[in-house]
Amino acid sequence: MICVDNLFTGVRSNIRQLLEHEHFEFLRHDVVQPMLIDCDQIYHLACPASPVHYQHNPVKTIQTNVVGTYNMLELARQVGARILQTSTSEVYGDPVVHPQPETYWGNVNPIGPRACYDEGKRCAETLLTDYHLQNGVEIRIARIFNTYGPRMAFDDGRVISNFAVQALTGKPVTLFGDGQQTRCFCYVDDTVDGLVRLMHYEGDEASEPVNIGHPGEVSMRQLAEMICEIVGAPFEVDYKPLPTDDPRKREPDITRARRRLGWSPRTELSAGLRRTISDFSQRIANR
Numbered sequence: 001m002i003c004v005d006n007l008f009t010g011v012r013s014n015i016r017q018l019l020e021h022e023h024f025e026f027l028r029h030d031v032v033q034p035m036l037i038d039c040d041q042i043y044h045l046a047c048p049a050s051p052v053h054y055q056h057n058p059v060k061t062i063q064t065n066v067v068g069t070y071n072m073l074e075l076a077r078q079v080g081a082r083i084l085q086t087s088t089s090e091v092y093g094d095p096v097v098h099p100q101p102e103t104y105w106g107n108v109n110p111i112g113p114r115a116c117y118d119e120g121k122r123c124a125e126t127l128l129t130d131y132h133l134q135n136g137v138e139i140r141i142a143r144i145f146n147t148y149g150p151r152m153a154f155d156d157g158r159v160i161s162n163f164a165v166q167a168l169t170g171k172p173v174t175l176f177g178d179g180q181q182t183r184c185f186c187y188v189d190d191t192v193d194g195l196v197r198l199m200h201y202e203g204d205e206a207s208e209p210v211n212i213g214h215p216g217e218v219s220m221r222q223l224a225e226m227i228c229e230i231v232g233a234p235f236e237v238d239y240k241p242l243p244t245d246d247p248r249k250r251e252p253d254i255t256r257a258r259r260r261l262g263w264s265p266r267t268e269l270s271a272g273l274r275r276t277i278s279d280f281s282q283r284i285a286n287r
Contacts, residue, residue: 002037006030009048014151031068032060035075041199042083044072047121049088051114051243052157058116065120066127073131082138084199085128089145089213089250090118099217099251102143102209112245125209132207140198140206145213145252148272149188150279160185160273163224164280167231177242179221182249186214187272190265197261205260213252214265226270230277 002025003015018024029035031046047064048054054061069085076083092100093108108118131137148160155161166173194212218226228235257263 004029034071045086050156050158054117061116062120065124069124084140087143088121091122094247099253101253141209142212146185147191163227167228167233172236172238173224174238182217184214184251187267194263211252217251
């Protein structure tokens with residue numbers, strides 16, 4: 001197994017336990033630059049997923065989504081590898097169909113502050129589909145809904161890490177807008193299981209996108225209350241204006257994943273949050 005990362009949002013310590021394994025190799029590389037390695041499967045996960053990170057350098061973000069995906073597709077074409085693209089629920093934008101099936105085309109602002117990520121991922125899906133149709137490259141497309149779990153970065157700006165760090169350090173939790181906007185959160189073990197199943201799926205419709213996410217919809221206020229309760233912190237809120245183009249609701253229709261992959265998430269939100277918060281707590285104590 002070869003792990004390729006430019007470490008923009010990742011850290012080597014996350015794979016410390018793998019570095020000495022005889023079948024694991026780490027290569028520091030940016031997929032915006034072409035590469036040629038021998039492989040039979042490519043899990044293309046490159047791209048910052050947090051608004052804080054992907055809006056830091058929006059041109060770089062869309063380069064990663066478009067040029068980086070092109071380079072990975074060229075690698076797949078040259079070596080005959082199957083490639084799985086981690087797309088995102090953000091391709092649905094601020095949806096007018098709820099919950100969102102893979103057949104929904106989305107409601108995305110192509111010139112908004114989130115477009116480098118949203119439209120970049122949509123373009124990546126187009127590139128994969130065209131490489132499949134034109135060059136016969138075997139593709140898989142996973143539309144991932146919010147994933148969380150241990151080893152999330154402290155400052156990545158995603159809501160679970162924000163709430164956990166704030167609650168653990170005695171600060172009010174930050175809610176944007178009225179806190180009633182909803183999301184669904186899938187524990188990392190379940191997401192990885194879904195990706196592996198999709199990579200190995202052999203059906204006739206294997207090139208079609210598949211939603212990978214937990215359909216348990218929860219409001220941001222409910223999530224903040226859950227995290228404060230687990231931490232044992234008082235529920236104090238710092239309200240801020242809702243960011244531009246922030247979706248009001250998001251929930252996956254996972255009928256396709258259930259039928260084709262035999263997949264559905266197993267980890268309930270409360271259990272996953274406890275594991276995640278325990279990890280945050282240990283790392284905060286060691287800082």
